Amino acid sequence: xxxxxxxxxxxxxxxxxxxxxxxxxxxxxxxxxxxxxxxxxxxxxxxxxxxxxxxxxxxxxxxxxxxxxxxxxxxxxxxxxxxxxxxxxxxxxxxxxxxxxxxxxxxxxxxx
Amino acid sequence: xxxxxxxxxxxxxxxxxxxxxxxxxxxxxxxxxxxxxxxxxxxxxxxxxxxxxxxxxxxxxxxxxxxxxxxxxxxxxxxxxxxxxxxxxxxxxxxxxxxxxxxxxxxxxxxxxxxxx
Numbered sequence: 001x002x003x004x005x006x007x008x009x010x011x012x013x014x015x016x017x018x019x020x021x022x023x024x025x026x027x028x029x030x031x032x033x034x035x036x037x038x039x040x041x042x043x044x045x046x047x048x049x050x051x052x053x054x055x056x057x058x059x060x061x062x063x064x065x066x067x068x069x070x071x072x073x074x075x076x077x078x079x080x081x082x083x084x085x086x087x088x089x090x091x092x093x094x095x096x097x098x099x100x101x102x103x104x105x106x107x108x109x110x111x112x
Numbered sequence: 113x114x115x116x117x118x119x120x121x122x123x124x125x126x127x128x129x130x131x132x133x134x135x136x137x138x139x140x141x142x143x144x145x146x147x148x149x150x151x152x153x154x155x156x157x158x159x160x161x162x163x164x165x166x167x168x169x170x171x172x173x174x175x176x177x178x179x180x181x182x183x184x185x186x187x188x189x190x191x192x193x194x195x196x197x198x199x200x201x202x203x204x205x206x207x208x209x210x211x212x213x214x215x216x217x218x219x220x221x222x223x224x225x226x227x228x229x
Contacts, residue, residue, distance in 0.1 A: 004154075036220075042222065043116070043203075043220040043221055043222040043223065044155070044203070044205075044220040045220070046217045046218070046219075049217075089154050089155070091154075099145055099157045099160050099168065100145075100155075100157070100205075100218060101157065102154030102155045102156075103154050104152065104153050104154045105152075105153070105154050
């Protein structure tokens with residue numbers, strides 16, 4: 001089966017700092033990859049996704065590139081804001097048609 | 113449509129009692145998923161439906177757990193004889209997809225937090 005491993009948090013950054021949250025996957029084949037975000041008191045929301053190798057997903061200044069050679073889908077943002085404070089989950093799904101498999105989540109705190 | 117809604121938002125129950133949660137998916141979505149999330153962990157898949165058919169169940173879903181989606185719309189998740197280890201956030205999600213269709217984005221509800229005392 002497939003699985004996802006992401007870096008453990010918490011991660012604390014100052015506003016405008018560069019963010020990287022690492023995510024690697026194990027799978028037989030090529031799953032679709034996702035980043036979900038959970039803001040305080042809210043449900044999980046899709047942040048971005050990529051469905052094949054070398055695809056780049058992007059949204060709200062966040063980016064992640066599907067790297068087949070390193071089986072990775074690291075989340076990056078060039079300049080974080082206090083409003084980005086949340087828990088971020090990496091996830092995978094075969095062809096987008098099977099249930100999502102999530103990593104453990106990484107809590108990000110951005111301080112002004 | 114207001115998105116995926118779950119009821120109740122919080123439930124406190126005594127060990128050994130039965131509890132039932134409800135999920136109302138986005139109306140045009142044919143797929144409905146149940147996940148469980150404990151503190152410090154990511155959501156773990158429990159089961160999912162395509163229309164009224166339950167297509168897959170995780171080994172996490174013990175025989176005390178049962179889920180239904182009788183008319184292919186809302187779903188219920190029942191836990192019988194609750195145990196303290198059942199304390200968790202139970203999440204519901206919905207999407208549109210099928211064998212020959214790429215699944216659309218899964219939208220999540222805010223969850224039902226269960227505390228077994």
